[in-house]
Amino acid sequence: MNVLSQGPWPTLSDYDALLMDVARRIQLTKTKHEIAETNFRALCQYVDREGSPLENKVIECYPSGSFATGTAIASRVAKAQHDVDVVMELDVPPNSPPRDIISLLFLAINGEEGSRYYGKVTQNSRCVTVEYGDGTTVDLMPIARIAGPERAGNLFHFKRETGETHHKPVNPWGFAKYFNDHVDFDPAFYDLFKGRRLLVEGQIVEKAETQPMPNHVPVEEKSARVVALQLLKRNRDIVWRAPNRTGRKPPSVALAAMALDAGTVHASLLDEVIAIASHIRSRLVESDGPRGTVQVFNPAYPPDEFTDRWPENEAAQELYDGDLRRLIVNLYKLRNENFSLAEQQEVLERLFGETAATYAIESTLDARLREMDANRLHLGSTGKVLGAAAAAVGGTTAARAATREGGGELSE
Known part of the structure; x- marks a missing residue:
């Protein structure tokens, strides 16, 4: 069965598709x-x-x-x-x-x-x-x-x-409980990305059975805010693997609490990551805490402070602010620049690590090959999808050739 025969899917931007595939790769099975x-x-x-x-x-x-x-x-x-x-x-x-x-x-x-x-x-x-x-x-x-x-x-x-x-x-x-009550399942997010899942995986995957532990939920059945927060945490983890990085990582619970106040959830996953990162940066200028740093409290129980051990000082707070600034800058580049697949992979590796980036690029190639089979589309030299007329003028590039842009095949 051709997965595209299910009917037309909502429009999904290239950069949102890439981020969704990164998010899919970092999920727990x-x-x-x-x-x-x-x-x-x-x-x-x-x-x-x-x-x-x-x-x-x-x-x-x-x-x-x-x-x-x-x-x-x-x-x-x-x-x-x-x-x-x-x-x-x-x-x-x-x-x-x-x-x-x-x-x-x-x-x-x-x-x-x-x-x-x-x-x-x-x-x-x-x-x-x-x-x-x-x-x-x-x-x-x-x-x-x-x-x-x-x-x-x-x-x-x-x-x-x-x-x-x-x-x-x-x-x-x-x-x-407070967090889950404020980030319920988003039907629009599911509708946008379910087609992507079919394109990448080639089959319909049923919703997981209920577990005694909070349910294992497919990524597209989560709130866009939850998925964006997962990407933010992944970026934090990658940054903290640098050999010269010391000190405590920003605690996940503090990031989650701040993300709840990031305003209206965006339809674009990339814009949602930027919005959360920007909101957290706005909090990181605060200095009301006893160490001259930001304070984040449990909204369900204010005596519970989430930042009692991080940031240790102003320098630690400024360090993470710089990390978020670089994340935002790179995401804007991914959205606004006409990057080749190799350039897209380089950005994704820098932000989210090699394994997740490779998966996202390979998933993009796979999805485009399926589109080509169904709609007779072609890949241009940068990996962009071209219509038949544009392909006749500009020529086509085999999908496997696109994986070698920049001099090396994609690998784990």
């Missing part, structure tokens, strides 16, 4: 989503097992952060690695010494030599991290409920290197 759920549930049961230092102390476990808001991305795309943040509500006094609670959770998971997770566990200042053989991780953050809104609790902070210790009021469940 349904299989990885299910593995993440299996891992975190097994850990919660293990902490509560008979003989554990925290036996019968686990009230509830649930994903927080990106998994709870549908903004999770692969931390390492080529290796399909991902990180899961999990809240573990414990039946302990909310004013318990943070050192004791963090240490007990570490001991409960690490266990004795030869046990399931022994040697795979790291104790951090606010969570305990378990790393699996494939490089994926689960961060378990213990909290104890306190009076106030539903699921509010005290987080336990203890930094062994300095002895720094305190309790922090948080409500990750409240923020996830």
